[in-house]
Amino acid sequence: ExxxxxxxxxxxxxxxxxxxxxxxxxxxxSSYAMSWVRQAPGKGLEWVSAISGSxxxxxxxxxxxxxxxxxxxxxxxxxxxxxxxxxxxxxxVYYCAKPSNGHYYYYYMDVWGKGTTVTVSS
Amino acid sequence: DIQMTQSPSTxxxxxxxxxxxxxxxxxxISSWLAWYQxxxxxxxxxxxxxxxxxxxxxPSRFSGSGSxxxxxxTISSLQPDDFATYYCQQYNSYPKFGQGTKVEIK
Numbered sequence: 001e002x003x004x005x006x007x008x009x010x011x012x013x014x015x016x017x018x019x020x021x022x023x024x025x026x027x028x029x030s031s032y033a034m035s036w037v038r039q040a041p042g043k044g045l046e047w048v049s050a051i052s053g054s055x056x057x058x059x060x061x062x063x064x065x066x067x068x069x070x071x072x073x074x075x076x077x078x079x080x081x082x083x084x085x086x087x088x089x090x091x092x093v094y095y096c097a098k099p100s101n102g103h104y105y106y107y108y109m110d111v112w113g114k115g116t117t118v119t120v121s122s
Numbered sequence: 123d124i125q126m127t128q129s130p131s132t133x134x135x136x137x138x139x140x141x142x143x144x145x146x147x148x149x150x151i152s153s154w155l156a157w158y159q160x161x162x163x164x165x166x167x168x169x170x171x172x173x174x175x176x177x178x179x180x181p182s183r184f185s186g187s188g189s190x191x192x193x194x195x196t197i198s199s200l201q202p203d204d205f206a207t208y209y210c211q212q213y214n215s216y217p218k219f220g221q222g223t224k225v226e227i228k
Binding site: 035037044045046047050059095100104105106107108109110112113114115 | 156158160164165166167168171177209211213214215216217218219220221222
């Protein structure tokens with residue numbers, strides 16, 4: 001069974017940092033680009049960042065560019081999102097998602113994790 | 123950037139109703155459009171890809187159509203399990219979601 005399990009969310013003060021993880025199983029992780037998508041309370045879905053299967057290419061939404069860093073460890077089948085300089089507007093559920101076509105990070109996402117909640121507040 | 127606009131934002135309907143949700147792209151995206159269903163507290167679930175292809179396991183009462191800039195998601199006979207929020211996503215480039223359409227009980 002293909003599965004994605006996020007962890008690492010929590011309460012952090014504005015300006016603080018947090019690292020999210022996503023453990024993948026049931027598919028050849030290194031063959032797939034991966035994405036993070038977030039959803040602020042009561043709001044819609046927003047794509048945040050993506051990384052190629054090799055990890056050599058990364059992509060970011062303008063709203064997080066320069067503050068967030070996506071990475072992966074293919075030996076551990078794990079995706080990461082390092083979030084620095086956090087703001088109140090980063091408060092959201094963060095989902096890890098797998099595109100149906102591993103070569104294209106922007107493809108539709110056929111597998112999603114259950115999400116991890118990040119709250120930025122003093 | 124391509125913008126995705128869904129309408130309506132909220133839709134009130136009854137069980138058995140035929141429901142149609144529209145998604146418009148600010149420029150042509152060919153058929154590179156997906157639809158998702160999301161229930162409160164849950165992750166999105168893929169329903170439709172490539173504008174009209176039904177994801178495996180999704181009931182046949184769901185259908186998608188359109189190309190270019192205008193797309194529709196239709197539920198032929200609304201069931202109690204279908205009350206949820208629906209999102210479109212373009213994947214021509216840079217994943218971009220519509221703002222969502224909440225289907226609520228009338």
